[in-house]
Amino acid sequence: MAVFQKKRLQRCLQVAGPRKELTIASLGCLLGSTLLLLAVQLYQDINHYLEQNEGPKNYFTMNKKVEGGALVNLGKKDESFSPEELQAIQALEGVKRIGGFKRNQFPVTVYIWPTGKVGLGSAAKADLFFESIPDAFLDFVPKEWKWEENATLVPIMVPKFYLDLWNFGLAPSRVEYPSLSTEAATGMPIEIFIGRQRTTTLDGRFVAFSKRINSVLVPESFLAWANKKFAEPAKDDFFFLWKDSVIDGPPRSRSQLLEMVDEPAFSSWEISPLGDPAKKVPASSLLSSSKKKPQPSRIILEIMDTPSAALLQFIEENHYELNREFPEQDFLKKAMSGLFLGIAAVGGLLSILSIATFASSFRLLVSKASVHSRNLLLLGFSEKEITSVFFFRFLRLFTWNLSLSVLLGLFCNYVMMNQVKEFGIVLSPWLYANSLLFLGLYSFCFLAVNRLVIKNAVQELTA
Amino acid sequence: MLIELEKVAPFPLPTKIVQESEIWGADISFPPKSASLLSAQSGMGKSTLLHLIYGLRKDFSGKVLINGQDTRDIPHQNWENVRKTSISMVFQDLRLFPHLSARDNILLIPTQNETIPAMEEMADRLGMSPFLDHKVSTLSHGQRQRIAIIRALSKPFQLLLLDEPFSHLDEANQLQASLLIQEITERNGASMILSSLGTTPPLNFDHQYSL
Numbered sequence: 001m002a003v004f005q006k007k008r009l010q011r012c013l014q015v016a017g018p019r020k021e022l023t024i025a026s027l028g029c030l031l032g033s034t035l036l037l038l039a040v041q042l043y044q045d046i047n048h049y050l051e052q053n054e055g056p057k058n059y060f061t062m063n064k065k066v067e068g069g070a071l072v073n074l075g076k077k078d079e080s081f082s083p084e085e086l087q088a089i090q091a092l093e094g095v096k097r098i099g100g101f102k103r104n105q106f107p108v109t110v111y112i113w114p115t116g117k118v119g120l121g122s123a124a125k126a127d128l129f130f131e132s133i134p135d136a137f138l139d140f141v142p143k144e145w146k147w148e149e150n151a152t153l154v155p156i157m158v159p160k161f162y163l164d165l166w167n168f169g170l171a172p173s174r175v176e177y178p179s180l181s182t183e184a185a186t187g188m189p190i191e192i193f194i195g196r197q198r199t200t201t202l203d204g205r206f207v208a209f210s211k212r213i214n215s216v217l218v219p220e221s222f223l224a225w226a227n228k229k230f231a232e233p234a235k236d237d238f239f240f241l242w243k244d245s246v247i248d249g250p251p252r253s254r255s256q257l258l259e260m261v262d263e264p265a266f267s268s269w270e271i272s273p274l275g276d277p278a279k280k281v282p283a284s285s286l287l288s289s290s291k292k293k294p295q296p297s298r299i300i301l302e303i304m305d306t307p308s309a310a311l312l313q314f315i316e317e318n319h320y321e322l323n324r325e326f327p328e329q330d331f332l333k334k335a336m337s338g339l340f341l342g343i344a345a346v347g348g349l350l351s352i353l354s355i356a357t358f359a360s361s362f363r364l365l366v367s368k369a370s371v372h373s374r375n376l377l378l379l380g381f382s383e384k385e386i387t388s389v390f391f392f393r394f395l396r397l398f399t400w401n402l403s404l405s406v407l408l409g410l411f412c413n414y415v416m417m418n419q420v421k422e423f424g425i426v427l428s429p430w431l432y433a434n435s436l437l438f439l440g441l442y443s444f445c446f447l448a449v450n451r452l453v454i455k456n457a458v459q460e461l462t463a
Numbered sequence: 464m465l466i467e468l469e470k471v472a473p474f475p476l477p478t479k480i481v482q483e484s485e486i487w488g489a490d491i492s493f494p495p496k497s498a499s500l501l502s503a504q505s506g507m508g509k510s511t512l513l514h515l516i517y518g519l520r521k522d523f524s525g526k527v528l529i530n531g532q533d534t535r536d537i538p539h540q541n542w543e544n545v546r547k548t549s550i551s552m553v554f555q556d557l558r559l560f561p562h563l564s565a566r567d568n569i570l571l572i573p574t575q576n577e578t579i580p581a582m583e584e585m586a587d588r589l590g591m592s593p594f595l596d597h598k599v600s601t602l603s604h605g606q607r608q609r610i611a612i613i614r615a616l617s618k619p620f621q622l623l624l625l626d627e628p629f630s631h632l633d634e635a636n637q638l639q640a641s642l643l644i645q646e647i648t649e650r651n652g653a654s655m656i657l658s659s660l661g662t663t664p665p666l667n668f669d670h671q672y673s674l
Contacts, residue, residue: 008571012560375558378519380547380573380618382540462539 006389012376013389015369021361026401028354033405033442035347037431038412039340040438045427046336059137059212060307061101061323062089062315063298080295085318089299094308099137100296101215102223104130105231109198111191114177118189122176130156131215132223137300139212144205147222153203154192157217160209182209194230213300214323239286240277242270247277257286355446358394359453366390366457373461383458390454395447402443406431464530464549464621464654466493466516471525473511480507485672488525493656495621498648498667501658503674509658510555512674513624516656517552518542547573551620553628557611561600565591565610568599569617576619579647585613589639605631612640616647623648625657629664641666 064079081089081100090098108128115121135141144155163185171177180188190204210217238251243265251274260266269283303311307322315322366373373386410431417427431439468491472481481487486501487508493499501509514520515527518534527534529545537545559568569582579585586592589609594602599610608631615623623644629637641664648655657664663671 005571008563008567011567012563012571372560375560376571377543378517378546378552378554378558379571379614380543382543382547382573385573 009376009381009385009389010392012372013369013386015365015372017365017368018361021357021364022397025354025357025361026397028350028357029398029401029446030405030408032347032350032352032354033402033439034408034412035343036351036442037347037405037409037435037439038416039344039347040435041409041413041428041432042336042343042416043340044432044434045425046333046340048428049425050333058303060301060303061214061298062301063321063323065319065321080297081299082295086295086299089301089314092308092314093310094304095311096302096304097136098302099134099300101131101133101298101300102220102227102296104223105227106194107196107232109193110204111193113189113191114180116184116187116189118191123191124170124177128216130218130223130226131298132218132220133213133215133300134220137213137302138217139210140208142208144207145219147219147225149225153205154218154222155207156190156204157208157210157213158206159214160211163209185209194226200230238274239271240274241283242272242280243268245270254286257283261286351442351446355449358398358450362390362394362450362454363457365393366454366461370461373458377462383455383462387451387455387458390458391447391451394450394454398443398446398450402439406439465495465528466622466654466656467491467526467528467531469526469528471512471515471523471527473508473515473520473523475522476508476511480674484508484674486512486674491672493622493654493670495654496652497669498645498655499657499670499672500663500666500668501656501672501674502661502663503658504661507674509674510626513552513626513656513658516622517550517624518545548619550622550624551615551618552624553608553611553615553626555626555630557607559599559607559611559614562598564596564598565602565606566595568610569595569614572614572618574619576617576647576651578619578650579616582613582617585616585643588643589613590636603631605633605636608632609636609640612644616643620651621653623653623655625655627658627660630660634665638665 086098089095108130110128111123111125113120113123147154163180163182167179171179186206188206192202192204194200194202237254239257241248241252241257257271267284270280271283271286272278272280376386413427414429417429420427468486470488470490472487476487501512503509511520515523518537521535583592586595591606591609594606599607608628612628629640632640645666
């Protein structure tokens, strides 16, 4: 149809629409499509974020439950897994492999220098611990992840969220601590002080940030060396020395007692453990008993999928605890899913109401122009041509609404983007391709429904 | 275009009128390129007959055939095409768009008849040139009738239906309009059926029927 003819047709069928209904429908369409667009955009942003910060899906750590108050636990009850227990866990259904955490047996204090230079500015100081696990359980092995005796630097790996805690927790509250990018954090010199009197100082460096292991990790080789060199005797390695049925001086360590083995009276002496002084045994029994090999108190498990029923039952029966690494991902996922569903539901409802209001408004519009429409049909214009006039009018209104909702959506997205930036969540300032695809589908549905309604209304004129 | 009526009788028409009519209940044909006059007083079914042929009403007995095809068998979409390209009509109530200008009313047709004189020329011959840009709502009924005639002639057609087209025209205007109608109908090689309230317009008719 020629352009002039189209314009003449539009002029001919130009009747005032129901303003109030059309305003309500437009508002509903504007808000509904904005909310739906935001929901789709948010869904993708969150998925993107979770993909980048995804915690391990099939890695869990396990330990024995720590119960009781601080005073009770000062007694250092043994929480480690025995070899038999480890064997039983390994044999459970769905468990692919297990690995034990080894920990330091000496006090560690670290000074972290965020300015990048030791002695410059303020250092973050903390009493710390080190753990190591077999490299096979690491999410990745950095190239700096090796340590040999006399190496100048101890590589350290911490969870990625430690850096987030630094950036969004510690740094904003302390003027002397700057926020750190991953690159900047790996450049920070770290002084490692070993021993209660800080007798030994080593240099350390964060070499990577793990998304799987929730611990402060150092290479196994370093920890084995350091434990051998700096380990303080464990509590069960100290004994009371009995000479002639009287306790002789302060408790002595196993190594101190072994140094006294050549003394003539050694065979007549007795010893008893610190925890049970009455349980005396001959001092010579030290020679036959070997030092107990330390067992891991925390293990990491790789399982097939979600924990099997057998594994959960075993944990329950043995009073163990199973921890999935970085569980906050689940919370975030649930919170965001809820937010997404909420926004999508409100947006969808508004859109449906808007479609219904538009439909009834345009039926009324066709009805108001029915005399002219009928005359045009009698002149030989087709129903399709008449329908297209009303549909074009709707299309114009819808295009305005959709354009405004895209602008409003982008604005809301921008505001949200700035709000959540503080939490380390980065939102895309632009629409994703999928959002555009959604807009296309949404428009198609909106237009198809209203075109059908208008077409039926025009058809009813000739019925 | 051949129009045939086979014992057609519209439902609401009284039996007496049907029995006394030359058209109702009879077998009549309107041959191609013929001009027919339907003459009757009000209420005898002139408009009804033209509406039956134009496919606006289906409440009748008998058959209306267009080129041998029963109008009841013509699908809805084909009727659109028939009205667009084959049959043109001047309605008794004109069916103009009062909020548009006379020019827009004439131009607002789905397809233009390429064989007719220019719109301005036809308007000039019917004395309507000064009123082309006037809104139809401001024109007299006689002026509106002339606009409706020009619009009907502007469409392509093989059959022209005119329902009391001169009811508000004086003799001079009737003559001018008749000449224009005759000329364009002949140029198109079309047939024509005209209804009137008993008077005979200044046109050459091949058949005259009394309803």
